[in-house]
Amino acid sequence: MSELYNKLGHWALIDIAIIAMIIYRLLLLIRGTRAMQMVLGILMTIGFAFFISQVYPLTTLKWLMDKFYSSIIIIIVILFQEDIRRVLSRMGKKTVFPTQEQASSRQVLDDIARAATGLAGKKIGALIVIERNIILSRYVDIGILIDGRISKELLVSIFHPTSPIHDGAVIIQQGRIAAAGCFLPLTRDEDVDPNFGTRHRAAIGISQETDALAIAVSEETSTISLMVDGKVARNLDGKELRRLLKESLNTETEESGERPSSTKTPWMDKVRSFLNRGGAK
Structure with missing residues (x-):
């Protein structure tokens, strides 16, 4: 050297x-x-x-x-x-070395999981996208700008059937709700479950186009699904959703160069284990 x-x-x-x-x-x-x-x-x-x-x-x-x-x-x-x-x-809005404190804080994940659970219980459809490394500005720009603090109440009110923007997606950037009513690309895969509607196809599509996490709540079946890299974890409850979100966001720290703890199982191994248990398809 x-x-x-x-x-x-x-x-x-x-x-x-x-x-x-x-x-x-x-x-x-x-x-x-x-x-x-x-x-x-x-x-x-x-x-x-x-x-x-x-x-x-x-x-x-x-x-x-x-x-x-x-x-x-x-x-x-x-x-x-x-x-x-x-x-x-x-460039001026997103830090060069983003930290995980905002996006993966306990309160933020709790509010997202509680909102998804509450919406599923009321059979209200929802689509929530969490930005990771790939910037989602192209989708934020065509939505309704909000730039608000994440809370269960705000998310539920956005997706309420009486809201004019309930059919679009909510995009979360740096721990804040950046925009709502956003339109996302639909997946082009032909082997997608035929029972999936536009909301779930959009969630799969954005997870294939980018590294974002997408949460879809079905208004027909009251189920919660998480899409990551085009893969779908279905029939999640609030606790399971929060755990998978936390593990998914924590992988960014590992990918940035930090050595993962030897006591932690890699995230993809946990997802595979979850899929093998029949919790997702």
Whole structure:
């Protein structure tokens, strides 16, 4: 390590660290979204074109690739201008190193679980989305801005059938209700339970597009479901919902580089155990 430091110098190492951090944060922002799929598709296409242009005497393709490299920044800005605009507009509002105290505090999770249980008991449908690493500004912007403190009473009032925004989703950002009445992308999976309505399909869709947690309350069956990464945990009670939310949010700390406690079971193992018990499908 000292030999590497002597060769590069401290400014070069700082430069590399900054670039690595920027790339990491960008990948974290687009992880699980369609932008990530576009990036992978572009990289695969460019890599394949570059390879065959070097191996075979394809003069025109090689010339085209040389011109492409000089314009790659402009191409990226054009393709991802909407995502870049949203990220820049949120830079001052979202911390670079987000903490979990707001989103995973005991009071917040209790209020969410109590609200979901109360709505299910009254057969009132609901859809609550909790932002994690991937920013949900594109969905917040088309909803009704609230920026209010999370409480059971506020959540129940939003989803009451007499509320004009009860059909949309509530999005939670940094421990606060950012917006309500938000419209989410529907899942495109064909093997989704045919009994799922638009609310549950939207919950699955947002969990596939992003790393957000989605809670869906069925007004027909009075059941509570949690969607994470396109997977569905069904027939949850308030206690089970709160436990899964806490474990899901705690995985962010582990993914950020902190070593998980050896006494804790990884979250996915707990979910698999829950699914094997027949509590979810």
